Each structure stands twice: as structure tokens, then as C-alpha cells.
Amino acid sequence: MPFVDIRDLGRHVGQGVTVRGWVVTTRSSGKIAFAVIRDGSGYLQSVLPKNEVSEETWTRFQTLTQEACLSVTGLVREDQRAPGGFELTASSLEVLGPSVDYPITPKEHGTSFLFEHRHLWLRSRRQVAIARIRHEVCQAIHDFFNERGFVHVDSPILSGAIGEEAGNLFSTEYFDLGKAYLAQTGQLYIEAAAAAHGKVYCFGPTFRAEKSKTRRHLTEFWMCEPEVAFADSNENMRLQEAFLSYLVGRALDRRKEELKELERDTTPLEQVTPPFPRMSYSDAIAQLQAGGSDIQWGRDLGADDETELAKQQQKPLFVFNYPKEVKAFYMKENPDDLRTVLNNDCLAPEGYGEIIGGSQREDDHDRLLARILGQGLDPATYGWYLDLRKYGTFVHSGFGLGLERTVAWICGISHIREAIAFPRQIHRLYP
């Protein structure tokens, strides 16, 4: 009998086939038994009538347990009563890998227990759906930039220099050269690549040793960072809204089944089209103050403030030109208001908050050096970065998109730890 993927069973109605997969659940009565099987391509109900099979096969079917790996041979039938419309009437089966006392039962479990069994939890319907949507978003990221002439450049994960601020860095010994740090961002490197290719992006894991314990933080997360030569802050925001709209559109277009499995209300996602609303930081402060907040100009926006601003919007919201003091040294000063920099955050709706941070970069050597010194950083470490401003400096902008935050938002899940296969958090390194 030919081996067939469950997703292709519709083409084999009336034929004998063999399906290999894992047992999801079993049900049986005295003379008929059912097993739901998954093989990664889909889910299949397999039926075994006692009087149509050998005693041995019947006995073996009765002893199937959750997540046992098996191969079932039988006849493909169309049947309204089967989930998916097709089922397999089994004539024989073989247990390829038994499964005894599978920990994750069909009833509810706590998050602690589930993450302790993350390696098994990945098999459940909901987790499969999330992983497929993440996969779609990753593919869409590459497609979006490729279609627009960007070059994908990988930034280093180990670095002697540092990205933004020390203190949040994971470090390791690096031979005779002292400490190396795990990348917090690929941005500085990708700025160098932008001078080579014009439009570039990197997409990879980044690491922050922040002792954060919120639904929006991981110590290891994936970030996509484009960098565009000759783009100013406004063009940067236009790229961001086109990019996010594309990613959301792809998920809506190609992952309907998965979004349905997650019971995601897609109405808010369908509204994610350019242009997105824009609000300056100063206007945001004024609006928050008018709403009763005691926030002062100069302070960074807190989670509550962001939620307050974003909930008035259907679409993602840009907040731009933050105070220089609360932002990184590489952001370009706003020539119209030297208290601020030419940056923006992009806040996702529905309470998901910041998923993008971007800015126009400081392209003047002396101003950049002053900012580095002003923040108490060691200019020697940034020698190569300063070189970019000495040899053909250019207006350029870029941003960083947090993949897990984006996936969590699209999926409508409450915590980003489910948006990555093996989340790394302050208290979790297993599995």
C-alpha cells in the first residue's frame, strides 16, 4: 500500500493506503473503535469495525495510547461523520513507537506544567497552529524584502562591541580576547551593510539579559531589522506600515485554518492597511495629560500609557520623535526640536503594544561621537561604527520588528512565550 499524507487523502477515496502518524485520542465501544491520528499534514479519524479485522489487529487497536506512533493501513472513505470529511477504515496496523503515560492529557493544564513539557506540548493543535503562523510570517518577511530589492545580510551573534546599553548583555569568554557578548541587536552592523547594498535587512536571534517577567518579554527573541540608505524618518514609517500590512495580510490569506483553530477574531487584523495613524510624542503626552494622566514631558511612555493611546485606534499607531534622553545614542537629533530625536515606535492595537522601534540614524560624525561620550560609552568600542560617518556618510533609517510580539498579536494569544518553540525566560532554560 502507498504511504499517503493525511492532507492528500481526498485524492485516494476508495483506495487502500497506509498512513503513518501519532495517536491524538481513541474512543471505543464493544465492536467498533476510533482513533484520531495526526501526521503533521492533518488529522484523520481511523475506524476499526471488529468484525472486519483479525483478532490480532482488533486487540492491538484497543491498546493504542495517546501519542503512540503507528502505521495504519486501510480503505479511504468519504464520511460526513468524520472530522475533515474523510476517514480511514483500518484493516491492519502496526505500532511503530509505543507511548506510555503521555503527560499532556485532553483536559486542562497549568502554564508551568505545559512549559515544563514544551517538547511534547508542541504537538498539540493550538501549538501547531501558532508555529505555522510564525512560519508564514517568517516567509513573508523574506518575501517582502526580496520583492523590494533588499539584500539579506546576517549580523554577528557574538560581538565584542555592544549594541545599546551594557547591563542587559549576556557575556561569555572569548579565547584570549576577553569577553564576548550575545547580540542585542544587529543594527549597527546592518548600517555598515546598508552602505554596501543600499537596502538591507537582518533577521535573527537577539539576546537581552533583562530581568523582565512580563507577557511581552523573552531573553532570547527574533528580530527583523531593515536598514535603508537615503530614507528619512518619514520614509521609515511608510516602510513599516507597508511591511506590517503585508505580514498581516499574508497570515490572513494563507493561514485561515490556523487562525480559526486559535479562535482569532480576524476583524481587527483585516483593518491593518496603510496608512497608519501618526502622533508625535509631545502630542501623545498632551493627550494623556488631558485624559487625567500625570505623565510629564521627558518621561518615556509606560505600558499603561501605550495601551491608552493604542486603544483609541483600530490600526497600529506610530508615536514619533521621543525625547533624546530616553532614547539610544545612535538616533538622529530632530533639527526642528533638539530636545527630541527622529525616531518612532509602532504600537499594535488590541493591547499588544510596541512591536517596532525605529529611527533615522545620526549620520554626523561629531554629533554621534558626542552622543557616545555623553552616554558614558567607550568610543574605542565604536571605532568601526564611527568610520561609517567618516567615509561617505549618508542619511539612513531603519527599524527592528520583534517577531514573537508580532506573531502573538496576529495569533491573538496573551503571552509571547507561546509564539516561539522553546522560549527562553529568566526562570526557564528547560527544555
Add this chain to the structure above:
RNA sequence: UGGGGUGUAGCUCAACUGGCAGAGCGCCCGGCUGUUAACCGGGAGGUUGCAGGUUCGAAUCCUGCCGCCCCAGCCA
């Protein structure tokens, strides 16, 4: 690092004012020919997070420690 919560069977949770430690799921045995987290009957399964204290008696009250969850800060 702060604030709040929680810890009882493999899992999810009950247990009144301090008075015999229980249910559902999962597992084992039996029944049922169309089940959809199947159903029905029976059974096994406990150092109540750890250490100490109060009490005739502690899952319950007190002290300390540990784990986890949520929120905040930091950020993507």
C-alpha cells in the same frame, strides 16, 4: 528589583470557624457497532512545596526558606 497571588493524587482543582484528605480527567479491569474532550460500572493512586513553631488535634494558624503565576520597570 518592587506590588499582588498561589503551592493538596500524574494533571486541573475542592476540603466551612483548626476536627476522618475528596472530585473530575488520565491510568488499570469490565460493558457497549458511529464515537467527536464518547458514555456506563468498578479499582489503584497522598510525606498537603521544604524546615521549624502553636495546639489534645494543622492542608488550614505563626515564622523562615523555595518554586510558580500575574502586574510594573526595562525593551522588540
